[in-house]
Structures are given as C-alpha cells and as structure tokens.
Amino acid sequence: MDSNRTSRRRFLQSVTTASAGALVLPRAEGASLPDYRGPNVVIVRFGGGVRRRETIDPEHTYAPYLCKELTKRGTLYPNMVLDSLESVETGHGQGTLYILTGKYAKYRDVHGEVLGERFEAEIPTVFEYVRKAYNIPEHQTLIINGEDRKQEEFYSFSNHHLFGVNYKSEVLSLFRYKIYLLQQQLAEGKWHGKKRAEKEKELGEMEALDYRAKGKRDPANVVQAFWKKWRDYFGENGLVNARGDRLLTELSLWSLKYLRPKLMMVNYNDPDYVHWGNMSHYTRGISVIDDGLRQLVAATDADEHYRDNTVFVIVPDCGRDSNPLISVPCQHHFNSRSAHEIWALVMGPGIRKGVVVDKQVDQISIAATIGQCMNMETAYTEGPVLEDAIS
Amino acid sequence: MNQQVTEVEESVATQTVSAKRHWFWGIWKWILGAVSCQGPVFALNGAGWAYRLAERSAMKAWWKGQSAPGDRFREAARVTPFLAAYERTPNWIWAQDRAAHGMLMRWVNGLLKNLWLGFCAWFHSLVFLVVPSILMMVSWYSGWDNSFNKGYEQFAVGQQLGLIGVFLMVVVMFYLPMAQARFAMTQDVRSFYDFRLNRQLIRTQWIACLGLVAGYAISGLPLMAADSLLGLITGEKSSQEPNALSELTAAQALGFLQTYFFWWGFYVFGAFVALRCWAARIYARGVQRATQQGRLNAETLSEKERQAIDHFQMASRPPVVRGRVRALGSNVTRILIGAVAAVLLWLGFGFQTHVKQFFNYQHELRRWSNHPLVQIPWFHHIPAHLKEGKLEPDWD
Numbered sequence: 001m002d003s004n005r006t007s008r009r010r011f012l013q014s015v016t017t018a019s020a021g022a023l024v025l026p027r028a029e030g031a032s033l034p035d036y037r038g039p040n041v042v043i044v045r046f047g048g049g050v051r052r053r054e055t056i057d058p059e060h061t062y063a064p065y066l067c068k069e070l071t072k073r074g075t076l077y078p079n080m081v082l083d084s085l086e087s088v089e090t091g092h093g094q095g096t097l098y099i100l101t102g103k104y105a106k107y108r109d110v111h112g113e114v115l116g117e118r119f120e121a122e123i124p125t126v127f128e129y130v131r132k133a134y135n136i137p138e139h140q141t142l143i144i145n146g147e148d149r150k151q152e153e154f155y156s157f158s159n160h161h162l163f164g165v166n167y168k169s170e171v172l173s174l175f176r177y178k179i180y181l182l183q184q185q186l187a188e189g190k191w192h193g194k195k196r197a198e199k200e201k202e203l204g205e206m207e208a209l210d211y212r213a214k215g216k217r218d219p220a221n222v223v224q225a226f227w228k229k230w231r232d233y234f235g236e237n238g239l240v241n242a243r244g245d246r247l248l249t250e251l252s253l254w255s256l257k258y259l260r261p262k263l264m265m266v267n268y269n270d271p272d273y274v275h276w277g278n279m280s281h282y283t284r285g286i287s288v289i290d291d292g293l294r295q296l297v298a299a300t301d302a303d304e305h306y307r308d309n310t311v312f313v314i315v316p317d318c319g320r321d322s323n324p325l326i327s328v329p330c331q332h333h334f335n336s337r338s339a340h341e342i343w344a345l346v347m348g349p350g351i352r353k354g355v356v357v358d359k360q361v362d363q364i365s366i367a368a369t370i371g372q373c374m375n376m377e378t379a380y381t382e383g384p385v386l387e388d389a390i391s
Numbered sequence: 392m393n394q395q396v397t398e399v400e401e402s403v404a405t406q407t408v409s410a411k412r413h414w415f416w417g418i419w420k421w422i423l424g425a426v427s428c429q430g431p432v433f434a435l436n437g438a439g440w441a442y443r444l445a446e447r448s449a450m451k452a453w454w455k456g457q458s459a460p461g462d463r464f465r466e467a468a469r470v471t472p473f474l475a476a477y478e479r480t481p482n483w484i485w486a487q488d489r490a491a492h493g494m495l496m497r498w499v500n501g502l503l504k505n506l507w508l509g510f511c512a513w514f515h516s517l518v519f520l521v522v523p524s525i526l527m528m529v530s531w532y533s534g535w536d537n538s539f540n541k542g543y544e545q546f547a548v549g550q551q552l553g554l555i556g557v558f559l560m561v562v563v564m565f566y567l568p569m570a571q572a573r574f575a576m577t578q579d580v581r582s583f584y585d586f587r588l589n590r591q592l593i594r595t596q597w598i599a600c601l602g603l604v605a606g607y608a609i610s611g612l613p614l615m616a617a618d619s620l621l622g623l624i625t626g627e628k629s630s631q632e633p634n635a636l637s638e639l640t641a642a643q644a645l646g647f648l649q650t651y652f653f654w655w656g657f658y659v660f661g662a663f664v665a666l667r668c669w670a671a672r673i674y675a676r677g678v679q680r681a682t683q684q685g686r687l688n689a690e691t692l693s694e695k696e697r698q699a700i701d702h703f704q705m706a707s708r709p710p711v712v713r714g715r716v717r718a719l720g721s722n723v724t725r726i727l728i729g730a731v732a733a734v735l736l737w738l739g740f741g742f743q744t745h746v747k748q749f750f751n752y753q754h755e756l757r758r759w760s761n762h763p764l765v766q767i768p769w770f771h772h773i774p775a776h777l778k779e780g781k782l783e784p785d786w787d
Binding site: 053 | 531532535536538539540541543544621622623624625626627628633634636637638639641644647648748749750751752753754772774775776777782783784786
C-alpha cells in the first residue's frame with residue numbers, strides 16, 4: 001500500500017518535472033550540431049595531491065611507467081604550477097575545477113560548511129564546451145569518480161547561464177552504482193513495508209545530493225545497461241569489485257569498452273591517504289595510479305577506435321607540502337610553495353613526443369589545450385594553450 | 392626606638408634579598424626544566440624533580456591547614472625538624488642536604504634521585520596506560536590501512552579498537568593523577584597500586600579532581616596547537632610573500648626546531664609541574680579530610696603519611712562541612728554529573744592526541760605511549776632526516 005502511494009507520487013513528480021524541463025530547458029542534443037570527428041581525450045587527474053619528487057623525478061619516482069615510458073610518448077611540463085594568487089587554494093576540489101574550467105576562482109562550499117568542498121563552477125567546464133559544440137551524447141563525456149570524494153561527482157557542469165545542466169557530463173562511480181542498484185532493487189520489490197520505506201528514503205537522500213540535475217536529466221539507457229552489466233559481473237555487495245583507485249581504472253576500462261567516451265576524466269585520489277601519516281599509502285597510491293595509467297594506455301592502444309586517436313592529459317590536482325619541520329614532509333598540502341608545484345604530461349596525436357618544456361606554465365592552461373585538441377572554442381578559459389606541446 | 396626601626400629595616404632588607412634569591416633560583420630551575428623537555432633522559436630527570444616539588448606542595452598544604460595567617464612555610468620549615476627537608480625547592484643535581492652525604496653523592500644525589508623517581512613514575516604510569524595506548528596506536532594504523540585498502544570486511548577492527556582504547560584511557564585517567572600524587576609523597580611505587588585508598592581519596596575530593604581533569608584538558612590545548620602548527624606553518628599567502636620557513640636549509644630547519652621546542656619547553660615543564668603540584672594539594676586535602684572523618688585505615692598508609700598525620704594532628708581537627716557540594720543534589724546526581732563531566736574532559740584530552748597525529752604525524756609508539764603532561768614532559772620532535780642533515784627522509 002505504502003509503496004503504491006509512493007510510486008504514484010514519484011511518477012507524478014517525474015512527469016511534472018519532465019514536462020517543465022521540456023518547456024523550459026533546451027536540450028543539448030540537436031540535429032544542427034556537427035558530429036565530433038577529432039581525437040578522443042582522456043584527462044587523468046593524478047590526484048590526491050602529489051609532488052614532482054615521487055612522480056616525475058626519475059631518482060625518486062614511484063610511477064616508473066609514467067616517468068620512464070609515457071614521457072617519451074608526449075610533452076612533459078615539469079614546471080606547471082597552481083598560481084600563487086591569494087585566492088588560489090591547493091585543494092583537490094579546487095584543482096579539479098581549475099583543470100576543468102581553465103580559470104582560477106575562489107570556491108566556497110555551497111552549503112557553507114567549513115571543510116566542505118561542494119563547489120559549483122560559475123564558468124563552463126570542458127564537458128559543456130564540447131557538448132555545446134558537437135553532437136556528443138552525455139554518456140560519451142564522462143567523469144570517473146572515486147568513492148571517497150563524493151562532492152566531486154557534481155563537477156560535471158557549471159552554473160553558467162549559456163551552458164549548465166543540459167551540457168553536463170555523465171558520472172560513473174560507486175555512488176552512481178548504488179543509486180542504480182537501489183532503484184532496481186525497489187523496482188524488483190526486494191523489500192516491503194518499513195524496510196522498503198527506509199530504502200526509498202535512502203534513495204531519495206542520495207538522489208537529492210545531485211539537486212541541480214535531479215529531474216532534469218535521466219541516465220541514458222546505455223548507462224543503465226552499463227550498470228546492469230556491472231551488476232551481473234560484480235554482484236551487489238561491493239566486496240567483489242576493485243576499490244579505491246583500482247576501481248577507477250576498472251570503471252574507465254569498462255567505459256572505454258561499452259560507452260566509447262570522446263572526453264573522459266579519471267579522478268584518481270588514493271595518495272591523499274598520506275594525510276593520516278602513513279607514508280606507504282602515498283607511495284602505494286602513486287603506484288596504483290601508475291598501474292592504472294599503464295592499463296588505460298594499453299586499452300586505448302589495443303582498441304582500433306582509440307588507437308592513435310586519443311590524447312592523454314595527465315595532471316595532478318595539486319602538489320603537496322615539502323615541510324622539513326615534520327617527519328612526513330608531504331603529509332599535507334596547506335598552500336605551501338611545494339603544494340603549488342605540479343606538472344603535466346600531454347601525449348597523443350598532434351602532440352610532440354619526447355619533449356620536456358621546462359618553462360613555468362599554469363594548471364588553468366589545461367582546459368584551453370583540450371579545447372585546441374578537440375577543436376572547440378573555450379571562451380571563458382583564462383590560461384593560454386600549451387602551444388609547445390602541439391606539433 | 393631607633394634600634395627597633397633598624398631591626399625592621401634589616402628584616403625588610405633580608406626579606407628582599409631572600410625574595411630576589413628565591414626568584415633567581417626559581418627562574419634558573421625553570422630554565423633547567425625547559426631543557427629537561429628536550430630529551431627522554433632529561434625528561435625523566437625533569438619528571439622526578441616535579442614529583443619532589445609535588446611532595447613539597449603536599450607537605451605545604453598540610454602545614455597550611457594548621458598555620459596561622461601570615462606564617463611563611465619556608466620559615467616554619469627552617470625551624471621544624473620534620474619539615475626541614477622541604478625548606479627549599481628540590482635541587483636538580485646536588486643533594487638537598489649536602490652534609491648528610493659522602494664526597495661523591497653530595498654532588499649528584501639530587502640528579503640520581505630525580506632520575507630514579509622520574510623513571511619509576513614513567514614506568515608505572517605506562518603500566519596503566521600501555522593497553523589503551525597500544526589499542527589507540529593499532530587503531531590509528533590499522534584503521535587507515537584498512538581504509539586505504541578498502542578492507543570493508545574488517546573496517547570495524549580499527550574503529551572498535553580505537554573506541555575501546557579511548558574508553559580505557561578515560562578509565563585510567565580517572566585514577567592515575569591521584570596515584571601519581573600519592574607516589575610523589577610516598578616515593579614508593581606500591582602507591583600506584585593502592586587502588587582502594589587512591590579511589591577513596593578521589594571520592595573524598597571528587598570536585599577538586601574534576602577541576603584537575605579540566606586542568607589537564609585545558610593545558611593540553613596549547614600543546615596540541617604547538618604540535619599541530621608545525622604541520623601548517625610552511626603555507627604561503629601568495630607568491631609575493633614567499634614563506635621563509637619553506638625555504639630553510641636542513642641546518643636552518645634543525646636550528647629552528649631546536650629553538651621552537653626549547654621555548655615550548657618552558658610551557659610544557661611549567662604545565663607538568665603545575666599539574667603535579669595541583670594534584671599533590673588535592674591529595675593532601677583528601678588525606679586530611681578522610682583522616683578527620685575517620686575513614687582512613689592507618690595500616691594502609693605509608694610511614695611518611697602516618698608521620699605527617701601525627702605531626703599535623705589531622706585526626707584531632709574537626710571535619711570540614713561540604714556545604715557547596717551538597718547543593719548539587721543527591722549522591723547519585725553528584726556522581727553522575729561528575730562522571731559525565733570527567734568523561735567528556737578526558738575524551739577531549741584524548742582527542743587532542745588524535746588531532747596532533749593528524750597534523751603532525753609522529754612515530755606511532757612515541758606519539759601514543761607518551762603524553763608530555765601525563766608521563767614525562769618530553770616535547771622535542773626533531774625529524775630524523777634533519778638530524779642526518781637532509782631535508783627529506785629516505786623512504787626506500
């Protein structure tokens with residue numbers, strides 16, 4: 001009885017929202033937009049904050065594949081920085097948005113929480129640019145997100161009045177899978193009575209987190225089919241599939257195979273565990289990402305659709321401190337000079353190989369460079385294109 | 392008349408000289424205290440000295456209970472054989488009464504005594520704290536290890552070990568300061584394990600004990616800040632104002648930290664001593680009150696305590712009426728309020744260690760097995776790489 005009433009309410013709510021959406025919001029998909037025929041782009045956020053020393057320094061690296069093999073295939077910028085303007089913070093959320101929007105901005109948590117990082121960009125992300133310029137469906141622009149930083153699920157579009165939710169990217173993560181799973185389990189009538197009400201509430205709360213997109217965009221059938229395959233393969237308990245950054249690699253590989261993204265961002269984050277002091281978490285996290293890179297590059301090399309047609313942009317979200325005063329110098333990233341010092345590696349078709357550009361460049365140049373690679377205008381970015389990388 | 396004026400003037404002049412000398416030696420001993428926080432052996436010495444000073448504080452508290460207003464303890468101690476050993480604050484190195492010792496011992500008796508008392512207090516405090524410390528240490532390590540490796544099947548292990556560890560620490564800390572205070576007086580390690588007597592003294596002085604808990608929690612805050620700050624202070628405001636601390640050479644960083652910890656030593660040692668003396672006074676009043684109420688079994692007391700009770704004739708004085716305490720309601724309500732407040736305060740104290748570990752990770756054993764205000768006042772964390780002249784550790 002309860003479930004029927006709830007279903008009716010949910011149905012009416014979704015019909016009303018969908019109708020309003022159809023009237024008010026223009027859809028991105030349009031016959032007038034050209035199909036995208038340029039190279040695919042994979043942005044790898046070498047995240048969780050890493051220093052140059054443990055990544056691109058051959059003497060101290062924990063990422064040998066990146067440092068000793070991939071650098072030969074592309075252009076390395078060892079001297080990239082997050083600008084040291086007063087408002088530029090060296091956080092993961094901020095760094096990710098600097099990469100995606102191409103502009104430094106002062107971000108505040110939308111709910112006003114002190115340590116919250118639920119940010120909303122005011123200018124478009126590269127996903128929005130590419131979807132506004134080309135006829136690319138949402139599920140072919142992807143953010144692959146981890147389970148530890150749920151707030152980064154919602155960096156898929158900005159609040160810009162000319163862009164926004166209609167040009168958003170799809171997000172793949174365990175959080176999205178849990179939503180899918182709950183929806184399916186409720187539809188299958190797995191629970192009854194009080195338990196069902198609890199699960200419906202839980203689902204409602206999870207869906208409400210994406211309040212800007214809720215009711216405006218539904219996951220495409222192809223994404224639902226993706227999760228169905230995932231469920232059939234890994235089951236429901238979450239203890240079979242990989243976790244942490246290994247999960248992100250797995251999700252990325254599945255995406256390349258089943259969703260064929262044109263633009264994908266992988267938000268690695270495991271090295272950030274060094275905040276708790278265990279240095280091995282940091283070095284191990286870097287190795288895990290390095291292994292993920294090896295698998296991603298191997299997958300694109302092995303796939304005709306992606307081979308010689310995929311640009312990789314590998315860039316940390318932020319650096320980490322090199323604080324000599326404490327036992328674990330890179331334990332945090334409290335806006336020190338070292339926390340501003342990052343690097344970037346760009347490789348793929350149209351990119352110079354085996355080049356090291358030692359001049360100082362900015363993290364916000366990534367978005368414009370992606371724009372250049374994908375032949376789209378990125379009108380609101382502030383960083384210049386990394387021209388030295390373009391052959 | 393003139394002779395009287397001269398005597399008064401001489402007396403004032405003597406007191407002024409005495410006060411100056413008192414301040415001079417006080418500051419000198421405090422400097423030695425700050426130095427004692429810079430290494431584990433020094434800290435044992437400093438802790439031992441603090442326990443000897445706490446013994447003097449307890450004796451002074453008993454003496455105050457029967458002295459007239461305006462009387463001075465030092466003067467009374469000078470003329471009272473029972474108190475003669477307490478006239479001056481303890482010596483760091485020399486024997487307190489040099490005439491009573493042989494050629495060698497008169498120069499080092501104070502040092503040896505401090506070291507021995509410090510070691511006993513450290514060791515027996517650790518006996519109480521070893522289990523909660525290990526639990527919290529394993530919890531921190533395995534909790535994050537599990538989290539990193541996403542071992543969700545075992546996620547509760549770290550969490551529950553941590554909760555049990557914190558709970559045990561709270562239980563121990565209800566008891567330990569009184570046991571330490573009593574050890575300061577008896578200088579007999581068995582005092583740590585006189586559970587019945589120590590518990591009785593805590594019950595007699597529960598409000599004062601609650602204040603002491605608050606003292607620990609509050610005086611731990613600056614320490615937490617000092618430790619955590621090191622993890623934060625290399626941050627920059629902008630590229631226009633580079634932070635000099637992030638540009639230090641290894642030698643400069645070493646020098647900075649040595650200075651930093653030396654100056655903090657004044658606070659750490661001061662707080663350590665203040666808490667010991669405060670606890671000693673609470674203990675002294677507890678013994679006095681329990682004796683007056685006839686609740687102390689003389690056989691359970693040490694010889695020194697029995698002598699003090701006799702000397703100060705504690706048993707013959709009327710018991711103190713506890714009016715203000717009764718205002719808080721029935722026994723059950725009072726116990727409940729006191730217990731909840733103490734639990735919260737000790738939880739706050741335990742939380743400080745976790746905050747420090749987050750901002751400035753220290754070797755697990757070191758961080759969790761010694762709190763500078765509880766065991767020994769060792770507050771000097773120079774990273775190993777700086778001692779080796781490097782800015783970065785070798786992780787390989």
